[in-house]
Amino acid sequence: MLQRYLWKLLPKPQRAFLLGRLSVVDRQVVNKSMSANLTFPKAFERRACLFIHVPKCAGSSVCTAMFDGWRPGHLPLYWYEEQFPEQFAAVYKFAFVRDPLERAYSAYAFLRGNELSGRDHAAQQLVRNYRDFDEFVARWLHAETIPRQLHFAAQTDFLTDSLGHLALDFIGYQEHLERDFGLVCEQLGLASQLPRINVSRQRRPMLAREFCTLRTRRLVRRVYQRDYELLGYE
Numbered sequence: 001m002l003q004r005y006l007w008k009l010l011p012k013p014q015r016a017f018l019l020g021r022l023s024v025v026d027r028q029v030v031n032k033s034m035s036a037n038l039t040f041p042k043a044f045e046r047r048a049c050l051f052i053h054v055p056k057c058a059g060s061s062v063c064t065a066m067f068d069g070w071r072p073g074h075l076p077l078y079w080y081e082e083q084f085p086e087q088f089a090a091v092y093k094f095a096f097v098r099d100p101l102e103r104a105y106s107a108y109a110f111l112r113g114n115e116l117s118g119r120d121h122a123a124q125q126l127v128r129n130y131r132d133f134d135e136f137v138a139r140w141l142h143a144e145t146i147p148r149q150l151h152f153a154a155q156t157d158f159l160t161d162s163l164g165h166l167a168l169d170f171i172g173y174q175e176h177l178e179r180d181f182g183l184v185c186e187q188l189g190l191a192s193q194l195p196r197i198n199v200s201r202q203r204r205p206m207l208a209r210e211f212c213t214l215r216t217r218r219l220v221r222r223v224y225q226r227d228y229e230l231l232g233y234e
Contacts, residue, residue: 023147040084043067052095056107065192078162098174100224105208107151
């Protein structure tokens with residue numbers, strides 16, 4: 001409460017300046033924390049779980065299957081830990097992740113080819129400035145730029161607690177999506193089918209590593225080094 005009060009005392013230009021210096025994930029945290037009547041989501045409370053929705057990792061499909069389409073947004077694990085410590089300690093915490101190269105290409109194809117809402121228009125214009133995925137990676141996808149764009153932010157930015165640990169009960173892999181989703185449902189006592197939501201219309205019918213250049217693969221490996229290491233994609 002005090003934090004929210006002090007933040008709102010700042011003049012708007014100073015608030016905008018400070019927000020602009022944060023990563024897009026941390027900026028979401030500040031904006032959400034400043035909203036009134038913060039409560040632990042009822043959908044999570046009903047299932048006794050906490051789902052961290054990493055962009056472009058089948059999260060929309062999971063939300064449709066488990067929460068009747070309600071979506072929590074892309075808030076990081078540490079936000080729930082700080083805001084709701086009792087519920088955080090008690091519930092089953094899970095997320096789904098994806099090979100960083102395939103996720104980056106999926107985000108690129110989704111933004112480039114789908115009809116999107118106004119909030120994604122800037123990101124769509126960004127990717128359309130480049131001829132193809134290889135050029136996009138070479139000219140834009142760098143360690144200093146990915147924190148500015150939600151779709152390309154590192155997966156571990158969403159998945160770590162306040163100490164930087166992967167404090168989850170289960171991490172599912174999109175490469176084994178049906179199996180791992182079934183394990184989550186078994187743990188929570190659910191019987192749900194996983195639909196396909198938010199599919200990229202212009203995505204090629206092959207894996208990114210099969211058509212992008214070796215240089216692109218190396219650049220992505222360098223940019224998402226922490227994801228590769230902590231999520232087991234070495």
